[in-house]
Amino acid sequence: MEELNFDEMRNQITLLKQKLDHQDIVNDHLLRETMRNRMGTINFTKIKSYICAGMCIVLYPLLSVTGTFSNAFVITTCIMMLFCAFGTYYVHRPVDRMNLMTEDLASVAKVMAKFRKQYDQWLHYVTPALIIPWLSWAMYEFAWKNAPEGVNHWLFALPLLVGAAIGMVIGYAWHRKAVNAADNIIKQIEEEK
C-alpha cells in the first residue's frame, strides 16, 4: 500500500513533466537579458570610437610639432575627430536612453532599426566624404610637401596608405559587430512575436 503511494507520486511527477513538455516557454526576461548582452557589444564599439578620437586629438598635435603635418591639417583632423565622436554620440543616444528590462519590445525594435540605418548611412556616405579628402591631404602633406627631396613620393606615401587600409578594416569590423548586434536584437524580437 505504501509502495503504491510512492508509485502514484512517481506517476504524478511523470504526468506533470509530460504536461509541461507540451508547453512553449516564452521567457521575456531571458530574452531581455540576452538583448542586454548584445547591447554591451554596441556600447563597446561606442567606447572604442571615443578612445580612438581621443587618442587622435592628443597625438596629432605632436605631429605638428615634429613638422610631419601642418597646423591646418592637425586642427582639421582634430575637428574631424570631434565631429565623429559627436556623430557616434548622436547615433547611440536613443540606444543609451533605452531601458531594455522595462521598455516594450516594439519600441526596442524601432530604436534598433533606426540605429542600424543611421550606422549604415554613416558608413556609406559620411565615412567616404571624410576619409577621401582627409587621406588625400595627409598624403600630400606627408609624401609631397614635407618629404625629403629626391624620394619617390608614392613609395613614401605607402606606409600612410597601409595604415589607412588597416584602420579601415578595423573600423569596418567594429561597424559590422555593432550592426550585427542590432540585427540580432531585431531578429530575436521578431521571432518572439
Added chain:
Amino acid sequence: MDIKEQEFSRMVREHKSTIYTVCYMFSNDEDEVSDLFQETLINLWKGFESFRHESKLSTWIYRVAMNTCISADRKKRKQGTKVPLSMNINLYNDEDHETKQVRQLHERIQRLDLVDRALVMMWLEGMNYEEIADVVGISVKNVGVKLVRIKEKLKQK
C-alpha cells in the same frame, strides 16, 4: 543568435519540464513559480559558459534549479522588475483530472522542508543516489538515510 545562445535555448527547451517542476514544487502560487523559473533560467545562463561538462548536464541543471529555489530571497524577488513569463498552463487553478493529480503531488511534497523536497523529487524522477548526492552535496549514505526519513514523513498524513 550566436552558437552559445542557440545551445542554451536548445538546453532550456529540452529540460524545461525539469526546471519548471522543481520551481513548481518550491512555490505556493503561479507568480512565485514564474519568478523562480525566470531566476533559474538567468542563473543557468550565467553559469552556462563556465559549465565544463564534468557532471551530467541534467545534474547541473538540477543543482542550479535547486540552489535557486532554496536560496531565493523571496522578499527581494518580489520587489524586482517584473516582466511576465508565459507558459500556457495553470497548475494551481486548472480543474482537469491530470492537474488535480499534479496538485495532489504538490500538496504532498509541500509538507516537507526545502532540502527534503529536493531529495524526494530527484528520487521520484528516478535519479540514483550518487546523482542525488552530487546535486545536494551530501554523501551517498546520507542520501539513503534521509530518503528513509522522508518516506516515513510522507506516509504520515
